[in-house]
Amino acid sequence: MLSSPLLTQASEWLYSLNPTLSKVPPRADAVDEVCFLGPDGTIEGAVFCRDLLYSHATCVGSWLLPPEHHIVEGIVVTLLSLLILARAIPKLYQCMDVPNLHIRHPPGARAASLFCFSTMMYYKYAGYPSRMFYLVMPCNMQWALSVLQCFVVPESWTVAQYTLLQMRLTYIMSVIIAIVTPETDDCILFGEYAFYWFNHILLLVLPAAYVANGSVSCFPQSMSSTTKHTPISTWTFNTLWWQFSCAVFSVFYFIPVTLLAVYSGLNLNFMLHPPHDHFALQGQWFRLIAVAMLAVLFGVSRALVLWAESSFMVQGNKNNKRSETDKKTKKLS
Numbered sequence: 001m002l003s004s005p006l007l008t009q010a011s012e013w014l015y016s017l018n019p020t021l022s023k024v025p026p027r028a029d030a031v032d033e034v035c036f037l038g039p040d041g042t043i044e045g046a047v048f049c050r051d052l053l054y055s056h057a058t059c060v061g062s063w064l065l066p067p068e069h070h071i072v073e074g075i076v077v078t079l080l081s082l083l084i085l086a087r088a089i090p091k092l093y094q095c096m097d098v099p100n101l102h103i104r105h106p107p108g109a110r111a112a113s114l115f116c117f118s119t120m121m122y123y124k125y126a127g128y129p130s131r132m133f134y135l136v137m138p139c140n141m142q143w144a145l146s147v148l149q150c151f152v153v154p155e156s157w158t159v160a161q162y163t164l165l166q167m168r169l170t171y172i173m174s175v176i177i178a179i180v181t182p183e184t185d186d187c188i189l190f191g192e193y194a195f196y197w198f199n200h201i202l203l204l205v206l207p208a209a210y211v212a213n214g215s216v217s218c219f220p221q222s223m224s225s226t227t228k229h230t231p232i233s234t235w236t237f238n239t240l241w242w243q244f245s246c247a248v249f250s251v252f253y254f255i256p257v258t259l260l261a262v263y264s265g266l267n268l269n270f271m272l273h274p275p276h277d278h279f280a281l282q283g284q285w286f287r288l289i290a291v292a293m294l295a296v297l298f299g300v301s302r303a304l305v306l307w308a309e310s311s312f313m314v315q316g317n318k319n320n321k322r323s324e325t326d327k328k329t330k331k332l333s
Contacts, residue, residue, distance in 0.1 A: 167244075
């Protein structure tokens, strides 16, 4: 790892945010396992996993990666992400037909967003200490984006609205993963387990509803006669939105979320250590491996939406042709 006075000072500051984290990821089911060290980073005054709720103990973070590693890796990933954004944003804006962007919220979208976000906030607040920090998990952030879109960002800001929708389409695979491999061990409050499934299913339904009403699409817009820029290919369009969404995701989780994870002592989005016995996320570079895997999955997200849109359009064209044929037959008869 690189060494410099500035890096040393930054590492000391990062470590000072939470010296109670152990260097070894704690095992929640071990009777004598230490979850948190004492205030001075020693065994004196330590908190054992048996003294915490099991749902809390399973989420405790660690200093598996030294502070220097977090800082260097965070800087490198952030710089690369900013370069990607600097390249993608101008091209994305050029391919937008801004005057013809029309964002319409599907019926019930505002009510569903407010209900799910509020209920999620309640469960986080009523849970173990610091559980509120889990609002930064990917699926929870999807609800935050939905609330931003429905209640914060004005409808006249069509570019911002459209951008949020494109990001939500890209992140759909994170919802599918949460449904296929559910993490429900900490769903211990009344109704929380049922709410887990309800809100994740809605996270699939709402973006689909925006696609169905024409607010957003994985196909580039058909440029109007007043547009100065020529249309781009579907492949380039989706690649640019994929790059943009991946870059935003990386910056968010490598900087603010990692800082929150250290401060709270929670392994938020596995930014402090990988899941136990994961088949791929191992070693000191597990976070970069995770970035690569998520990038692939986010690409799959856009491919799935593109496939669904194409299927819907083909079926719609068939229905239109059938209705036209029926009309002609009636006229002839």
